[in-house]
Amino acid sequence: MKEATLAQIPLFSDLPEDDLRILAAHAVVRRYRKNTIVISKGEESDTMCVVRSGRLRVYLDDEHGNELTIRLLGPGDVFGELAMLSGAPRSANVTTTEDCELSVVSRSHFMECLAANSQIGFRIIRGLVHRIQEMTEEISTLALLDVYGRVRTTLERLAQERDGKRVTDRLTHQEMANMVGSSREMVSRILRDLKVGGYISMQGKRIIIEKELPPRW
Numbered sequence: 001m002k003e004a005t006l007a008q009i010p011l012f013s014d015l016p017e018d019d020l021r022i023l024a025a026h027a028v029v030r031r032y033r034k035n036t037i038v039i040s041k042g043e044e045s046d047t048m049c050v051v052r053s054g055r056l057r058v059y060l061d062d063e064h065g066n067e068l069t070i071r072l073l074g075p076g077d078v079f080g081e082l083a084m085l086s087g088a089p090r091s092a093n094v095t096t097t098e099d100c101e102l103s104v105v106s107r108s109h110f111m112e113c114l115a116a117n118s119q120i121g122f123r124i125i126r127g128l129v130h131r132i133q134e135m136t137e138e139i140s141t142l143a144l145l146d147v148y149g150r151v152r153t154t155l156e157r158l159a160q161e162r163d164g165k166r167v168t169d170r171l172t173h174q175e176m177a178n179m180v181g182s183s184r185e186m187v188s189r190i191l192r193d194l195k196v197g198g199y200i201s202m203q204g205k206r207i208i209i210e211k212e213l214p215p216r217w
Contacts, residue, residue, distance in 0.1 A: 009050060009076050012120065019113040019120075027103040032096045039080060039094040046087075046107040048080040054100030055169070058092050059178065069178040072097075072158075074169065081124065084110065097175070142181055148217035150180035151190050155200070159209050170205040190217060 006012045006020050006027075029052070032038060038049070038056065051073055058071040058079065070092055073079060083090050084107050114120055141153045154176065159166035173191065177184040194200045194213065201208045 006050075009078065012123075016117065019117055023105060023109060023113055026109040027105050030102050030104055032100045032102065034096055034098050036096045036100075037093065038096060038100075038102070039090050039092070041091060041093050042089045044089055045080065046084055047104045048078060048084045048110065050103040050105065051075050051077045051079075052101040052103055055097045056094055056100060057097050057175065057178075058094050060092055067178050068181055069175060072169065072171075072175070072179075078127075082128075085124070098170075146217075147180060147182045147186055148190055150182070151176065151187060152213045152215075154179050155207060155209060155213065159207070166209040167203070168207045171207060172205060193217065 006024055012020065012023070027050070032054075039045070041060070053075055056073040056079070057069055058073065059067050059069045061067045071079075073094075079094060080090070082088075141150055145153065155168065158168040158171065160168075173188045174184045176191075177187045180187065191200065191207070195202065197214075199209070199211055199213050201210055
C-alpha cells in the first residue's frame with residue numbers, strides 16, 4: 001500500500017511522510033472473494049484493516065440465525081482498530097458483500113507510528129466519538145420508530161449527493177432488512193410503495209431519493 005493511498009484515508013491523513021512510509025512498507029494486501037467471512041465475533045487478533053476496494057458488512061448474529069447489520073464499509077473505511085488497540089476479542093462479524101482488497105496493518109507497526117505522532121491518536125478519539133454518536137442514533141431509531149420509520153431514517157442516512165441526486169450505494173432488500181431489524185418482505189413492500197408514489201427510483205441496486213420521504217407510511 002503506497003504512502004499516497006494511506007494519506008487519502010482520514011485516519012492517516014495527518015501523518016508525516018516517514019510514518020506513512022513505515023505503515024505502507026509493513027501493510028499486507030489481502031484479497032477476498034464475495035461472501036467471505038473476514039472477521040468472526042470473539043476471535044483474537046492484533047491487526048486492523050483498511051478497505052482498498054469492494055464492500056463489506058459488519059453484523060451481529062445469534063444462535064437462531066437472526067442478523068443485525070451494524071455498518072456497511074467501502075473504500076477508505078477502517079475496521080478492526082478497536083480490538084487491535086484494546087487487545088479485546090472481536091466484537092462483531094465482518095463479511096464481504098463483493099470481491100474486496102484490504103490492507104492489513106499489525107498492532108506493532110501501528111503503535112510505532114502512534115508513539116511517534118499524537119495526531120493519529122486524536123483522530124482515533126474523534127472517530128470513536130463519531131461512531132458512538134452514530135450508534136446512539138441507530139439504537140434510538142431501532143427502539144422508538146416503526147419499521148417504515150426505520151427504513152426512512154436508514155435511506156436518508158445512507159444516501160449521498162451525486163450529480164444533484166441523493167443516491168445510496170448498492171443495497172439489497174435483505175441488507176436493508178438486516179439494518180432495520182425487519183423481514184425482507186416488509187422492507188420490499190415499503191420500498192415498492194415508495195417507488196409507486198414517486199418518492200424513490202431504482203438504478204440497479206442503488207436507491208435514488210427523488211423527493212422528501214413521507215413522515216408516515
